[in-house]
Amino acid sequence: MIQWYRFSNSSNKGLYYTTYILLFLIIIAFLANLLLILFIFISCLIILLLHSYYFKIAGKGLDIVNVKQKSFLVIDNEGKWKIKIINNGMPILKASIIMTFDQSVLPKGFPYRINHGLVEITIPFIIWKNEEKEILIPVIGNKRGKSQIREITVRIPHLYGSGYVDLTYQHLINSQILVYPKRNPVHISDFVINNKQGLQDVKTSLFVDSMQPIGVRDYFSGDPFHHIHWKASAKMQTLQSKVFSPIASRGWLIILNISEHYSINARLEEMISQAAFIIDYALKEEIPFSFAVNVRSFGSTPFYYLQEGSGAKHRQAAFEFLTVLSFSSLLFPPIQMLSILKNEELPSVITFLGSETIETQKVLQEIAITGRSIFEVNNKGVLKQWKQKNIAV
Numbered sequence: 001m002i003q004w005y006r007f008s009n010s011s012n013k014g015l016y017y018t019t020y021i022l023l024f025l026i027i028i029a030f031l032a033n034l035l036l037i038l039f040i041f042i043s044c045l046i047i048l049l050l051h052s053y054y055f056k057i058a059g060k061g062l063d064i065v066n067v068k069q070k071s072f073l074v075i076d077n078e079g080k081w082k083i084k085i086i087n088n089g090m091p092i093l094k095a096s097i098i099m100t101f102d103q104s105v106l107p108k109g110f111p112y113r114i115n116h117g118l119v120e121i122t123i124p125f126i127i128w129k130n131e132e133k134e135i136l137i138p139v140i141g142n143k144r145g146k147s148q149i150r151e152i153t154v155r156i157p158h159l160y161g162s163g164y165v166d167l168t169y170q171h172l173i174n175s176q177i178l179v180y181p182k183r184n185p186v187h188i189s190d191f192v193i194n195n196k197q198g199l200q201d202v203k204t205s206l207f208v209d210s211m212q213p214i215g216v217r218d219y220f221s222g223d224p225f226h227h228i229h230w231k232a233s234a235k236m237q238t239l240q241s242k243v244f245s246p247i248a249s250r251g252w253l254i255i256l257n258i259s260e261h262y263s264i265n266a267r268l269e270e271m272i273s274q275a276a277f278i279i280d281y282a283l284k285e286e287i288p289f290s291f292a293v294n295v296r297s298f299g300s301t302p303f304y305y306l307q308e309g310s311g312a313k314h315r316q317a318a319f320e321f322l323t324v325l326s327f328s329s330l331l332f333p334p335i336q337m338l339s340i341l342k343n344e345e346l347p348s349v350i351t352f353l354g355s356e357t358i359e360t361q362k363v364l365q366e367i368a369i370t371g372r373s374i375f376e377v378n379n380k381g382v383l384k385q386w387k388q389k390n391i392a393v
Contacts, residue, residue, distance in 0.1 A: 003063060004154075004167040008055070019048055051158070054090065058156050059167045061089025062127075068174035072316075073141040078108065079177055081137040081149065087127045097123045097135065098153040104145035104179045108138040118150060141179040144272070146324050149173035178323045184273035187382040188281055216240040251308050251347030252282055252289040257334045257354030259294055264327050271353050272322050274377050278351060283315045290347070291318045294337045296330040301340065303332040308347065338363040350374045352386060361388050 022045045029038035065084040073079045083097070100118045112121045127133050139147075154167040216232045219239035232240040256275050258265055265271065275291075282289045291306040299305070306318055338360055350372050352364065365388060368374050374386035 003170060004059060005170055006059065007166045007168065009163045009166065019045065022048070055156070055158065055165055058090055058092060058165060059154060062087050062092070062154065062167065064152065064169055064173075066171060066174055070176055070178065072178050072180060072319075073105065074180045075141045075143065075182055077141050079105065079139050079141070081139060081175060081177075083135040083137070083152070084132070085127060085135065086132045088130060091126075091128045092154070092156055093126055095125055095127070095154055095156045097125055098151075098155055099123070099137070099149060100151045101149045102145065102147040104141070104143055104147035105139040105177050106142045108140045110137065139177065141177075144179055144181040144269070144323060145326070146176055146178050148176040178320060180319050181269075181276045181322050182273045183277040183280060184270060185381060186274050186277050186281070186377055187380075188278075217243050251349070252278075252287055253308075253341070253347050253350045254278055254282075254289055254291045255338070255341070255350065255352045255354075256291070256293045257337075257352070257356075257360070258325065258329070259331045259334055260355045264329065264331065265355060268325070268327065272325060274381065275353055276319065276322055278377075278383075279315055279318050283310070283312065286310065288347075289314075289318075291321075292337060292341060293321065293325070294332045294334045295325065296332045303337045303340075305341075335359045335363065338367075342367055346370075346372055348372060351383065352376045356389065364388075 022041050026038060026041045026045065029035075029041055063086045065086060067084070069082065071079050081099070081101070083099070098120065100120045103114060103117050103119055106112065106119060107121050110121050110123065112119050114120075121137065123135060123137065125133065125135060150173075152169040152173060155164050156167070157164045216229045217240065219228065219233075219241045223241045227242050229240045229242045254275060256271060258268055258271065260266070279289065279291070281287075288308050288310040290308040291304075293304040295304045296302060297304045304321060306314075306321070309317075334354070335357070342363055346367065348371075350367065352374060353376070356364075364374055364386060368386070375383050376386045377383055
């Protein structure tokens with residue numbers, strides 16, 4: 001399989017004509033029996049021929065170790081691109097690597113230029129025969145999004161300034177850096193949720209798991225008769241009541257509607273940053289969450305839907321999706337998304353971000369009637385109880 005596309009760019013034809021001129025001068029010097037001059041002309045010709053031969057084979061045996069890599073940054077944090085090159089061919093001198101990648105990250109300490117959203121950077125390097133070299137390019141998070149290495153070209157200049165040879169890598173580079181969104185603070189300190197019946201362990205709750213006792217305590221007047229632990233009572237010679245684990249339904253469903261009328265909401269970045277803050281809050285408070293966005297998907301649901309989960313890996317899955325959301329994302333009708341979610345086993349708390357229409361409000365009201373608490377983020381960044389609004393048709 002061909003690794004490189006080879007392109008030779010000769011800026012002048014001086015060397016081409018010089019070869020024929022030297023041949024002509026060698027013939028004259030030979031006929032004139034000028035041995036010293038003949039030796040000089042032959043030496044120059046040999047150097048030119050070796051030079052031409054070198055640039056026909058330079059780069060053969062050069063390979064990039066294409067290892068799949070994915071790293072994560074936040075804006076203004078530092079990371080690095082890592083390129084590993086192996087040369088099993090001729091030494092490559094005075095060469096440079098020209099690399100282009102998406103603008104979500106910018107090089108640190110290297111000059112660069114930006115063209116149509118792609119960053120181009122040139123790095124000089126030398127690699128000898130049978131040498132393995134690792135090139136590290138420090139970068140800094142610039143803006144939310146995914147940055148991938150789009151192209152790598154090794155440029156080998158002609159020794160006499162007559163042009164260069166470009167070797168462009170033909171395969172996809174499996175390296176990418178995801179720059180997570182910023183967190184716009186959402187005021188949640190006054191956010192009071194009454195736990196509902198469920199199966200998740202919590203610190204305090206009105207509900208307990210009567211099937212899983214976790215200990216015993218002294219009997220108090222009013223304890224249910226069937227909660228008495230008879231074996232423990234016989235052993236302790238006093239009545240003992242079973243202690244059960246407090247349980248409740250604590251899950252959140254975070255719904256992000258990025259559409260407004262028939263286009264994407266101009267507040268996309270702000271809403272993404274607020275959703276990221278709420279997800280971080282859920283992780284900190286150990287609250288399981290699910291996440292729905294009205295963007296078309298080819299999974300089990302026609303829109304993006306992250307099933308309920310918890311922990312750092314679950315947060316990472318949500319953040320990876322938030323990272324790649326853009327104004328070119330393919331929208332899914334929000335009313336259809338809510339209608340599908342309405343028939344799911346929804347958690348007790350639903351947080352809605354985005355614009356609303358009369359149709360979406362009707363579905364949200366239908367969900368609220370089932371006993372779910374619906375909250376929304378207002379223009380001041382405060383999470384408050386959702387209420388129906390008067391919206392002009």
